Amino acid sequence: MSWVDWGVVAAYLAWVVWDGIRLSKRTNEVEGYFLASRSLPWWAVGLSVMATQLSAITMVSTTGQGYAEGMKFVQFYFGLPLAMIILSVTAVPFFWRAKVYTAYEYLEKRFDLKTRTLTAFLFLLSRGLACSVVIAAPAVILSIVLGWNLTLTVLAIGAPTALYTVIGGVQAVTWTDVKQMAIIVIGILAAVIVLVLGLPDDVSLGSALHVAGAAGRTQALDFRFDLTERYTIWSGLIGGLFLSLSYFGCDQSQVQRYLTAKSVNEGRQSLFMSAFVKIPLQALILLTGVLMFVFFLFNKGPMLFNRAPLDQVANGPRAAEYQALEQEYDRAFEARRAAAMALATSTSSASETALAETRETFVAADAAVRDVRGRATMLVRGASDSANYADVNYVFPNFVIEHMPMGLVGLIIAAIFAAAMSSIAAELNSLATATVIDVYRRHFKQVASDAHYLAAAKLATAGWAIFACVMALYAAQLGSLIEVVNRFGSYFYGSILGVFVLAIGVKQANGHGAFIGLIAGMTTVWYVATNTRIEFLWLNVVGAVVVTVVGLFVSLVTRTRPSAA
């Protein structure tokens, strides 16, 4: 990285902390610190909702998925707009008018203390660990690609975020989210422009996409109804609907966003922004990955993008084997480049048979490159300490460092920082809110001054930041990281959604039913996840349905009958 790029990243980090603190007002009151005194406009809250969901994992891992597997991951988001419609008439008005600080606080008003405490505990556990993954994912990748120290990279992401979140509370989080979202979108668009300009002169964008299509990268929709297939239109619509309902309706890191809105209506509008924009934005991010695939057809990239364990392999007993693979890769790449060029420049006037032959030649050449890369990956796994060695998350950072012009490298690295920090800040803020409101104030100190709770909130924010940074250092590389976070969430999300369905939608439900239903739901999800091949998105449906059915049954059995007298 040049000094200009370093300057851009440093300027971004300094500016985001200064700006976050500058725009925070009335943070000496608990309601101002946690809920911005319910004063924020819908567009700021809406951008904050999107920035919270879009982490650095999305930027790094989703582009990698687009590169490796094409557009099909976009189906994951098909249930989101439908969830926003449902939440705008259920969760938003209920939580906002109940004047609660956390979603779990509402559960005590509706059910009882044990249900509130258990759901708050599950949130703190899952979100606390997820926060460490959100820090670890970009830190591990940036430290390898840029040659930075991992601990310093974790601190470079975590410390400035903790600083403005501790001082400015939810207002600092929201106003920095707005600007970070702008940096992220500008960064992605800059990458798309550089990728398109990087195509050979005689290859148009349309021809390049036809080549990507021949390799199966442009196929976005899968209509098969197969519970063992990860991304289909049905798992996206149904499983994605349940996941989105749970994430945006029951997860404090999102609920707290729309509780800061000026009114119920502005809270709704903030969710509608995601309903309109989320799928096109995710499609753009995946398309960036597809364009990277095309870019690396014509511009030679390394055999493996994750260079971390390669020194160990090069100096080990299997070094000669690896070198032979590299030579094989060079030949396979040249053959694929020629085949891709032939396919991209084949005119529409060519006969169907000739076109089909050109396409088949390219598909075979692409399979040969994948085969060499696959064998190289297996070799690295066997010949180094990296048993979980994965490559997909390193494609985008490698492209940025090696192929983006000076200045734009800094902008994209700043955008990756922005994506990480916007999610981490919202998560730290919501973790602190649940810790203070649902645990400390409810269980330990029910009466105290605003200043006391404010001090506790700042201490809790700092404490969660330290926890997340320490856990991030231990987080292992586990394949595609965005799936790890989503899969982990799916173990709890559906069941917690079931509790809120009982609370808001089932009049007969009581505390015993909700509590036992929640335990039954989580047990069932755990059993299904460990004993069947059903994909993780469907676990949200399983959890929500089991909790609702069991919860209703137990509520009816345990309801207090009016005395005969």
Place this chain on the structure above:
Amino acid sequence: MTQERAAAKPDEGEAGLPRLFLWILIVEAITVAGLYWFGRHFGIS
């Protein structure tokens, strides 16, 4: 006023919700159709 009653109270923004819901569904349908076309068009060269 109880919280349940407060939650049930309508607000001025609710009148326009059905039209917004329809727009969300239309935009999603167009986006999904666009993705389907993208896959079909570029998938067959």
